[in-house]
Amino acid sequence: MKKVILLSEIIIFLGDIVSAVYGLEEDFYVSGIASRETSDKDLIDWVHPNCIDAQKTAEASMSRLIITSQNVSYTRALQDAEKVLIQVENPYNTIAIVGNEFFVEKPHPGVHESAVLSDSASIGQNASIGANAVIDGCTIGDNCVIAENVIIRKCVTIGDHVTVKAGAILGEAGFNFIDNKKGGLMRFPQLGRVIIGDWVDIGSHTCVDRGAFSDTIIGDNAKINNLCHIAHNVQIGEKTIIAAHVNVSGSTQIGSNVWIGPNATFRGHQTVGDHAFIGSGANVVSDIPSNEVWVGNPARFLRKNEK
Amino acid sequence: MKKVILLSEIIIFLGDIVSAVYGLEEDFYVSGIASRETSDKDLIDWVHPNCIDAQKTAEASMSRLIITSQNVSYTRALQDAEKVLIQVENPYNTIAIVGNEFFVEKPHPGVHESAVLSDSASIGQNASIGANAVIDGCTIGDNCVIAENVIIRKCVTIGDHVTVKAGAILGEAGFNFIDNKKGGLMRFPQLGRVIIGDWVDIGSHTCVDRGAFSDTIIGDNAKINNLCHIAHNVQIGEKTIIAAHVNVSGSTQIGSNVWIGPNATFRGHQTVGDHAFIGSGANVVSDIPSNEVWVGNPARFLRKNEK
Amino acid sequence: MKKVILLSEIIIFLGDIVSAVYGLEEDFYVSGIASRETSDKDLIDWVHPNCIDAQKTAEASMSRLIITSQNVSYTRALQDAEKVLIQVENPYNTIAIVGNEFFVEKPHPGVHESAVLSDSASIGQNASIGANAVIDGCTIGDNCVIAENVIIRKCVTIGDHVTVKAGAILGEAGFNFIDNKKGGLMRFPQLGRVIIGDWVDIGSHTCVDRGAFSDTIIGDNAKINNLCHIAHNVQIGEKTIIAAHVNVSGSTQIGSNVWIGPNATFRGHQTVGDHAFIGSGANVVSDIPSNEVWVGNPARFLRKNEK
Numbered sequence: 001m002k003k004v005i006l007l008s009e010i011i012i013f014l015g016d017i018v019s020a021v022y023g024l025e026e027d028f029y030v031s032g033i034a035s036r037e038t039s040d041k042d043l044i045d046w047v048h049p050n051c052i053d054a055q056k057t058a059e060a061s062m063s064r065l066i067i068t069s070q071n072v073s074y075t076r077a078l079q080d081a082e083k084v085l086i087q088v089e090n091p092y093n094t095i096a097i098v099g100n101e102f103f104v105e106k107p108h109p110g111v112h113e114s115a116v117l118s119d120s121a122s123i124g125q126n127a128s129i130g131a132n133a134v135i136d137g138c139t140i141g142d143n144c145v146i147a148e149n150v151i152i153r154k155c156v157t158i159g160d161h162v163t164v165k166a167g168a169i170l171g172e173a174g175f176n177f178i179d180n181k182k183g184g185l186m187r188f189p190q191l192g193r194v195i196i197g198d199w200v201d202i203g204s205h206t207c208v209d210r211g212a213f214s215d216t217i218i219g220d221n222a223k224i225n226n227l228c229h230i231a232h233n234v235q236i237g238e239k240t241i242i243a244a245h246v247n248v249s250g251s252t253q254i255g256s257n258v259w260i261g262p263n264a265t266f267r268g269h270q271t272v273g274d275h276a277f278i279g280s281g282a283n284v285v286s287d288i289p290s291n292e293v294w295v296g297n298p299a300r301f302l303r304k305n306e307k
Numbered sequence: 308m309k310k311v312i313l314l315s316e317i318i319i320f321l322g323d324i325v326s327a328v329y330g331l332e333e334d335f336y337v338s339g340i341a342s343r344e345t346s347d348k349d350l351i352d353w354v355h356p357n358c359i360d361a362q363k364t365a366e367a368s369m370s371r372l373i374i375t376s377q378n379v380s381y382t383r384a385l386q387d388a389e390k391v392l393i394q395v396e397n398p399y400n401t402i403a404i405v406g407n408e409f410f411v412e413k414p415h416p417g418v419h420e421s422a423v424l425s426d427s428a429s430i431g432q433n434a435s436i437g438a439n440a441v442i443d444g445c446t447i448g449d450n451c452v453i454a455e456n457v458i459i460r461k462c463v464t465i466g467d468h469v470t471v472k473a474g475a476i477l478g479e480a481g482f483n484f485i486d487n488k489k490g491g492l493m494r495f496p497q498l499g500r501v502i503i504g505d506w507v508d509i510g511s512h513t514c515v516d517r518g519a520f521s522d523t524i525i526g527d528n529a530k531i532n533n534l535c536h537i538a539h540n541v542q543i544g545e546k547t548i549i550a551a552h553v554n555v556s557g558s559t560q561i562g563s564n565v566w567i568g569p570n571a572t573f574r575g576h577q578t579v580g581d582h583a584f585i586g587s588g589a590n591v592v593s594d595i596p597s598n599e600v601w602v603g604n605p606a607r608f609l610r611k612n613e614k
Numbered sequence: 615m616k617k618v619i620l621l622s623e624i625i626i627f628l629g630d631i632v633s634a635v636y637g638l639e640e641d642f643y644v645s646g647i648a649s650r651e652t653s654d655k656d657l658i659d660w661v662h663p664n665c666i667d668a669q670k671t672a673e674a675s676m677s678r679l680i681i682t683s684q685n686v687s688y689t690r691a692l693q694d695a696e697k698v699l700i701q702v703e704n705p706y707n708t709i710a711i712v713g714n715e716f717f718v719e720k721p722h723p724g725v726h727e728s729a730v731l732s733d734s735a736s737i738g739q740n741a742s743i744g745a746n747a748v749i750d751g752c753t754i755g756d757n758c759v760i761a762e763n764v765i766i767r768k769c770v771t772i773g774d775h776v777t778v779k780a781g782a783i784l785g786e787a788g789f790n791f792i793d794n795k796k797g798g799l800m801r802f803p804q805l806g807r808v809i810i811g812d813w814v815d816i817g818s819h820t821c822v823d824r825g826a827f828s829d830t831i832i833g834d835n836a837k838i839n840n841l842c843h844i845a846h847n848v849q850i851g852e853k854t855i856i857a858a859h860v861n862v863s864g865s866t867q868i869g870s871n872v873w874i875g876p877n878a879t880f881r882g883h884q885t886v887g888d889h890a891f892i893g894s895g896a897n898v899v900s901d902i903p904s905n906e907v908w909v910g911n912p913a914r915f916l917r918k919n920e921k
Contacts, residue, residue: 032498035520096485099496104480105461114423114439116728116745116762131423131441132456132728134745134762134780148423148441148458149474149746151762151780154719166441166458166476167512167763169780169818173718175839177815177855178710184813184835185853189713191646199491201484204476204514205534205781207818207840207858213649221491225482226514226536227819229840229858229876239492241484244514244536245554245572247859247876249894262536262554263572263590265859265877267894280556280574281590281604283877283895283911297590297604297895297911339805342827403792406803411787412768421730421746438730438748439763455730455748455765456781473748473765473783474819506798508791511783511821512841528798532789533821533843546799548791551821551843552861552879569843569861570879570897587863587881588897588911604897604911 004029004042005102007065007084013101014086017094022074022085033099034063046095047072058085067091067098107145124160138171141198155191155210159198159220167205170194174209174232174250188212190232197221203228203244219256237274255290264299277305311336311349312409314372314391320408321393324401329381329392340406341370353402354379365392374398374405414452431467445478448505462498462517466505466527474512477501481516481539481557495519497539504528510535510551526563544581562597571606584612618643618656619716621679621698627715628700631708636688636699647713648677660709661686672699681705681712721759738774752785755812769805769824773812773834781819784808788823788846788864802826804846811835817842817858833870851888869904878913891919 008027011018034043045063047054049071058072059081066072067086074085088094107128111117115129120137123129127140130148138152141160146152150164153171164170173190180186192211197220202208208230210216216230219238224230226244234248237256242248246260249268254260258272261280272278273290283297293302315334318325341350352370354361356378365379366388373379374393381392395401414435418424422436427444430436434447437455445459448467453459457471460478471477480497487493499518504527509515515537517523523537526545531537533551541555544563549555553567556575561567565579568587579585580597590604600609622641625632648657659677661668663685672686673695680686681700688699702708721742725731729743734751737743741754744762752766755774760766764778767785778784787804794800806825811834816822822844824830830844833852838844840858848862851870856862860874863882868874872886875894886892887904897911907916 033496033520035499035518037521038499093485093488096493096495099498100493103498104496112423114421114728116726132439132746132763149439149456149763149781165479167456167474167781167819169840172779172818172840175817175837175858177837178707181704181707185837185855186710186714187815188710189647189718191713191717192649192652201494203482204479205474205512205819205841209840211649213647214651223482223484223492226476226479226516227512227534227841231858241492243554243556244482244538245552245859247857247894249857249876261574262556263570263877265895267875280554280592281572281588281895283604285894295605297897298909340803340827342806342825344828345806400792400795403800403802406805407800410805411803419730421728439746456746456763472786474763474781508801510789511786512781512819530789530791530799533783533786533823534819534841548799550861550863551789551845552859568881569863570877587861587899588879588895590911602912 003103004031010044010098010102011086014088014094014098017088017097018086019070019089020085020087022087023079023082024084025082028064030065032103033095034061039063044095044098046091048092049090058083067094107147112148118154120154130166136171147204153194153210156194156196158196159200161199162196162202163200164202165204165206165226168202169205169207170196170202171210172207174212176212176232176250192216192233194218197238200224206230225262231268243280275305310410311338317351317405317409318393321395321401321405324395324404326377326394326396327392329394330386330389331391332389335371337372339410340402341368346370351402351405353398355399356397365390374401414454419455425461427461437473443478454511460501460517463501463503465503466507468506469503469509470507471509472511472513472533475509476512476514477503477509478517479514481519483519483539483557499523499540501525504545507531513537532569538575550587582612617717618645624658624712624716625700628702628708628712631702631711633684633701633703634699636701637693637696638698639696642678644679646717647709648675653677658709658712660705662706663704672697681708721761726762732768734768744780750785761818767808767824770808770810772810773814775813776810776816777814778816779818779820779840782816783819783821784810784816785824786821788826790826790846790864806830806847808832811852814838820844839876845882857894889919 031042034045039062045061046067109126111129112131115133118137122139124142134151137154138156145163147166149167151169156171176188177185193215201223203226206228209232211233217235221239224242231250233251235253240258242260243262245263247265252266254272255274260278264282272288277293279295282299284299338349341352346369352368353374416433418436419438422440425444429446431449441458444461445463452470454473456474458476463478483495484492500522508530510533513535516539518540524542528546531549538557540558542560547565549567550569552570554572559573561579562581567585571589579595584600586602589606591606645656648659653676659675660681723740725743726745729747732751736753738756748765751768752770759777761780763781765783770785790802791799807829813835815837817840820842823846825847831849835853838856845864847865849867854872856874857876859877861879866880868886869888874892878896886902891907893909896913898913
């Protein structure tokens with residue numbers, strides 16, 4: 001069953017964000033958010049603030065409700081088509097807020113009956129723990145979402161508002177073998193912790209290994225996508241964004257506000273400065289200063305990161 | 308216990324595919340299919356149609372039963388060795404059919420008792436749902452095999468004859484964060500669907516994210532290997548083959564009959580034409596026309612794809 | 615609760631490894647191993663044999679107990695600070711042995727109640743099988759650790775002292791599709807085995823596919839990190855080390871004592887000689903002789919591997 005929301009609810013929720021409303025004669029229901037491919041009169045449409053032909057785009061919309069910035073006027077064409085126009089400062093941000101509030105399904109707090117939860121785990125308020133999750137004696141903050149099949153070992157501490165997507169594995173021993181002097185190899189002891197800040201996202205099947213003797217650290221608001229490997233003793237700064245399949249080998253230190261493209265590799269023991277930008281598929285084998293864009297294999301300086 | 312099959316059963320099953328049978332005096336059992344490394348008289352041997360010395364290869368076989376094309380004759384040597392020779396047009400295809408019919412173990416239809424199945428899931432005939440699978444209110448067609456630990460969210464629609472291997476995750480929110488204007492980042496709402504055609508294979512631990520507002524689409528007969536990431540709003544055409552570790556970032560559109568080598572990366576928003584061939588480890592940062600071979604980092608045109 | 619160990623226990627355990635002990639007036643407890651970041655008087659500190667200023671490093675330590683080679687003397691400074699100095703031939707190796715013996719938590723032998731175990735599985739002594747593991751009728755040796763969510767198919771044989779980390783999948787059908795002559799594709803039958811030697815480590819979410827007709831083989835003491843893909847009919851030699859995200863495509867043969875860097879790719883059907891070294895992010899599309907270092911995309915010879 002499709003979820004429907006009254007327009008008036010949305011306007012009340014947005015409050016001060018709304019600069020102006022045009023054409024609202026009677027309340028009606030909307031059932032989602034439109035895209036170029038899925039347009040429909042019941043879906044909320046919106047015009048990106050950078051759209052080069054905003055007025056025309058708005059007038060071509062199939063939707064009854066359109067959210068735009070003030071670069072779209074309530075013209076006769078919109079009027080005749082009985083559209084409702086809501087003007088806001090930033091339609092992109094507004095549509096995100098509306099989508100998250102009204103249409104994104106929230107996980108229910110609680111622990112699924114199939115989860116394996118240690119008595120010594122410390123779990124904050126409003127946590128949601130999914131099916132088949134294995135939660136050892138770790139510490140998890142408030143408002144966290146731990147999805148299905150996630151494994152969290154004892155050595156892990158997680159802040160508030162953290163999402164760990166399905167199948168992620170946090171706190172395993174790092175990959176560090178030495179000669180055992182008997183013809184074989186033995187794992188070097190891995191005794192450190194994993195410390196994860198607030199508002200962090202960890203992607204599906206991503207692995208974050210514990211440090212050897214000191215810790216693996218992920219800063220507040222860092223966002224890590226699916227199938228990444230974050231090795232022992234790695235440090236990742238605040239608001240750093242890591243795309244899928246990224247491999248951060250041991251003891252690499254990555255600053256804050258760094259952007260790392262899909263399938264980039266760090267050989268290990270590199271340092272990456274704040275606001276660096278690492279291209280997709282980059283193979284990083286040297287240190288990268290702040291505010292630089294590096295790409296290629298091996299990764300090389302391309303240009304300053306002006307952003 | 309090894310499975311054994313009577314030769315007569317195989318001949319009956321093959322029917323018209325068999326051009327000629329030589330040396331069959333009495334029925335006997337076979338127990339599998341030979342390879343260069345595992346030869347044995349009870350295993351069915353076969354000679355690839357492109358083999359440069361087919362006759363000699365057949366005569367050197369340890370097996371009692373040999374399947375070849377008509378470029379192998381039932382010589383005195385084969386006769387004296389009491390071999391049975393079956394001639395077919397395409398031994399490669401024939402051995403595949405025989406292997407799949409008689410020796411590959413089929414999953415049993417049914418839902419494993421440990422699976423977590425939503426009441427609102429719509430599941431077709433003869434589906435097999437493995438242990439610890441989590442199936443939300445999605446739609447799954449007939450004759451599908453959903454292996455262990457697979458997670459399928461509500462927004463997913465799957466056709467008939469689809470195999471989803473263990474640990475695959477279908478329908479998660481895409482990786483798309485924007486400034487939340489409070490010093491942090493928020494996920495842009497992800498409300499689209501995942502639409503998967505018929506005869507699709509999804510590899511182990513592969514992640515297919517839902518679209519943001521429109522859909523992520525995988526065409527009929529597409530085959531995707533292990534540990535791939537198929538991001539939000541990606542489209543993949545029919546009969547496209549994607550090797551392991553491939554990263555297809557958001558909104559990339561890939562045509563039909565494309566071959567994508569292991570560990571190739573798409574930066575996002577690229578278009579790839581039909582019958583393109585992308586080499587292993589390619590880092591695709593631009594559009595690729597139809598019928599072209601591209602390789603390298605960044606990926607560059609190598610030659611026309613004559614195949 | 616932190617684990618504490620009496621120093622005398624450690625000295626007794628080390629036995630002959632200890633060359634000399636200085637400053638031991640009375641027994642005391644230690645609670646772990648120090649690192650540059652986590653120093654504390656109760657942690658055992660140690661000086662790497664290659665440290666360029668070993669004496670000074672030892673004297674600057676916060677720890678009460680320091681393990682060094684004989685290049686550190688029990689100076690007046692150490693004496694005045696009431697330090698205990700243990701001299702050994704190889705402090706790096708010694709600290710590994712001490713860490714593994716006294717501080718690394720060992721898995722408990724036994725099968726978790728949520729594991730799905732086939733009656734026909736043959737499992738050796740002292741095995742530990744984690745939560746939600748799915749163990750089909752395979753063979754597993756003595757002293758193996760099979761972590762949570764691991765899937766092991768019937769066609770797999772595992773030696774002794776093997777660790778399979780969480781989410782690894784062993785023995786799935788390989789990725790091998792051929793034209794089905796009806797407009798689609800069919801999987802070529804995959805009937806071979808996976809043979810894993812002794813003392814092997816398989817990383818989290820790593821997939822090891824079975825061979826088509828012959829076998830996929832992993833030699834003794836091979837160590838494979840997280841999120842790797844080992845395809846059908848691959849052979850990996852003894853003591854070969856494979857970092858995370860490595861993709862070894864079908865029928866590749868890798869020798870012994872090879873080191874493969876993170877996110878390296880093998881296109882398939884390559885041969886790699888013993889003691890080769892493959893750099894991070896290398897895209898291997900040709901054979902690599904023994905004792906050579908190859909890097910880049912495509913991977914090229916860089917230099918002899920002198921190590």
